[in-house]
Amino acid sequence: MSDALRVALLGCGVVGSQIVRLLHEQGDDLAARIGVPLELAGVAVRRPGKHPDIAADLLTTDAAALVARDDVDLVVEVIGGIEPVRTLLLAALAGGKSVVSANKALLAEDGATLHEAATKAGVDLYYEAAVAGAIPLLRPLRESLAGDRITRVIGIVNGTTNFVLSRMDATGAGFDEALAEATTLGYAEADATADIDGFDAAAKAAILAGLAFHTRVRASDVYREGIGEVTAADLSSAKAMGCTVKLLAICERTRAGDGVERVAVRVHPAMIPRTHPLAGVGDAFNAVFVEAEAAGSLMFYGRGAGGAPTASAVLGDLVAVARNRVNGSKGAGESSYAALPVQPMGEVATRYHVALDVSDEPGVLAAVAGTFAQHGVSIQTVRQEGRGDAATLVLVTHSATDAALSSTVDRLSGMQFVRRAASVMRVEGMSSDQDS
C-alpha cells in the first residue's frame, strides 16, 4: 500500500476525541476504502494535559505550526468559532492541504473566502458535519440534486431548542423551566444563547440556502427569531388548533411580482400541524425536508449533534478528500453562479396565527376583521371563545407578506378593545400553505 496520508486535527473536544477513536478503530477499513492509510500527524489542543488518551508527541498547542508542517496532507477542524480558525484554515488551504470542517459559524460568515482559497489552491473544502450532524444533507444537496431545481428546504436543525419546545409541548412548562431542564440533562450549554436565539440555526440555514440555490448566503442574510419569547400560552394555542411549535429553518426560492427570483431564508418558531412529519421529530433529533421540482418532497432524518454522529460526518468527508488526493482529483467546489438576491423579510409571504384577548362587546369582530382587510390580509379561520366580559379571538390568516401581517398586529395591539395579543406566531406546513 502506498504512503499514508497525514491528518492534522485541530481541536479535540467532544467531536475531536470521537474522530481520534474512530480513526484508530476503523483504520483498516478506512485505508481499504481510500487506497492508502490515514495517519494522525498531530492534534492541536489548548491544554495537552487534558488528553491522556492521545500520544504526547502528537499533542501541540501551536495549531498554526501544525497546519504549516510539510508532512501534513489533510486538515480537520473541530474547534469552532471564527478566529483564529479562519486564519488557520486559510493557511492550510494556501499550503495545498484539503480541509474538512464542522464549523457552521465560520462557513456561514465567510464561506466564500474559504472556497476561493480552496479553488485557488486546487484542494477540497468539505463540511458535511456543519449542518445536521450525521445526516447526509450537504452532499445530497450539492451532488444528488445537482440536476434538479430545489424550491424549498425546511427543517429542524437545532437540537437544544427542539428539546426545549418538545418539553414545553409535553408538560405545559414555561420557557424558563424547560430550558432549566434542558441544561440539567445536558441538552443545553450553560450559555445557550447561540441556540436559543437562533444563531446556530441561522448559520445552518445560510449554508443550506447557499447550496440549494447556488447563491452565496451569509448568516447575516438570514431573518432570525429565537424561541426566548415562546410562551406556554403559545403552545396551548397551538394545541387548540392541532399544532405544535417548532423552531424552523426555512429556505425558499421566491418570485415576486417583478418577476425576479430571490431567496428567502429565515429561522423562527412556527406552529405546524401535529400530522406534519416534522411535528414528530423529538428531542435532539434533526429532520430536513427538501422540495425539488422533479424529485418532489424528500426528507432526511437523524442525529443532528453529539460526538460520534458528528465525527461520522467528518470522517465521511475525510475519506472523500483523501480519495480525491489519491486520485489526483478534486470534488465539486462552490457553486454560486445563480447569485440570487436575498428577499427582505417584510416581503416574505407567511401565514399567521393571532390570538387576541378582547373585550366582549358588539362590533369587536367586525373591527378586527376590518383591520386585517385594511392591510390586505385575508383571514382563513376565526374562532371566538367567550369568557364573561372578555373573549379571545383566534385568527389564522392566509398567506400574506410579513410586513402586512406585522403592521396588522401592531395596529390591533393599539386598539382600545384589544387587551393584549396573547399569541402571535407564524404557521407553516398546513395544507392550504400554497394559497396567496
Add this chain to the structure above:
Amino acid sequence: MSDALRVALLGCGVVGSQIVRLLHEQGDDLAARIGVPLELAGVAVRRPGKHPDIAADLLTTDAAALVARDDVDLVVEVIGGIEPVRTLLLAALAGGKSVVSANKALLAEDGATLHEAATKAGVDLYYEAAVAGAIPLLRPLRESLAGDRITRVIGIVNGTTNFVLSRMDATGAGFDEALAEATTLGYAEADATADIDGFDAAAKAAILAGLAFHTRVRASDVYREGIGEVTAADLSSAKAMGCTVKLLAICERTRAGDGVERVAVRVHPAMIPRTHPLAGVGDAFNAVFVEAEAAGSLMFYGRGAGGAPTASAVLGDLVAVARNRVNGSKGAGESSYAALPVQPMGEVATRYHVALDVSDEPGVLAAVAGTFAQHGVSIQTVRQEGRGDAATLVLVTHSATDAALSSTVDRLSGMQFVRRAASVMRVEGMSSDQDS
C-alpha cells in the same frame, strides 16, 4: 464556455422523456453547474414514430451504433433489463464513456462486471436512480457514510407492493382485490410479477447491501418472499397487535457464533408496529433506515418511482460524471474489499408472529409451548382467544434462527389439535428486537 459534453440516451419511456424535458428546460443551470453544456447526441428507441417531441435526427433504433459514436461522451441508460443493455453498457465503458444507469436488475445481476469495465477504462459508472428513485441513498451510503461502519439497512423500496399492502390495511381487502385496484390506478403494471414476488425489491436490496458492506452481493444472494401469500387475516392479526404489514428489504451485518462477520440480505413481508416510522410510509413512497455505529439511525424518505423523480436522480448523476469529465477526474469506484460471505437465511435470526387455530381442549397451550421450546425458540407473548370449541392462539417469539422457527411451524401444523396456521409472519422493528 468550453465544448459541450454529448450525451447518448438509451431508452425514452416514462423516465427517458422526463430526462429529455429536464435537459432542455434546465440546460442553462446544468451548464453553469458543470462548467460546460450538456448536449443530446442521440436517443435510442424502439419505435421512432412514437416520439414526436424529439427531433427526428436525434432518434435511432440502433443503440449499439449510437453508443459507439466518437462524438458521444456520456451514456445514460433507462431501458432496463439485462440484455441487450449489458452488452451496450460494456461497449460504452470500453469506449471511454462514463455511464449513468437506472437499471437495478442489471446492477444486481452483474454490477461487478460493469464496475470492472469502468475501472479498466478509467470512467464513471453511477446508478443512484436504480434504488428508491429520487431519494439520495446510494451516494450517502457510498460517500457520506464512508467513514462509518454501517450495521443495518431496512427499508420500503417498492411502491407497487406498498400500495397493495396499504390498501389491504386500510380497507380490509384481500390481496387480489387490492392488486386489481393498484392496476386500475396505475400503481401496478399489467404483469406485476417482478414487484409482487419481490424481485424488484431483492435487486435493490442487493445493491444497497453491496454499498453498505463493501461486498459484492447479487440478487441471487437475497432471500426473497413476495406479498402474494399475504392475506386479509394477516393484516387483521397485525392490527390486533398494533402492527401493519410492509414488504421490507433488510440488509444486516451479522456475526455468528464462529466469530465470522457475514451479510444477511432478505426481502419479505413483515409485521411492524404502527408507531414505527416505516409504518406511516404510504402508497408509492419509499423510505429507508440506515443504522451506523457512529452516526446512529438515519432515515431517507421520498418518491421511489415515477418519471420525474427518477429523472432527477439520473440528472444528479449526469452532472457528477460530467463534472468529473471536465476536471479530468473520476468518482469513487466500486468498494468490495470486505468481501463478506452471505449468511444463509436459515441462520438469520428473526422474530415471528404465529396465529394458530386450535381445538379448545386442555393441554393445547402446553403442547404448543413445548413444541417451541423443543426447537429452542423462546416465546415472548401468547394470547388465547376462545371461540366455542375452537380457539386461536397468537404467539410472538423472541429472536431465533429462521430455520428453528420454520421447523417449529412445520411441526405445529402437523399436530392433531392444530386446525390450521392462520397467520405466520416475521416481525420487525419492535423494541425488544435486539434480544436473542
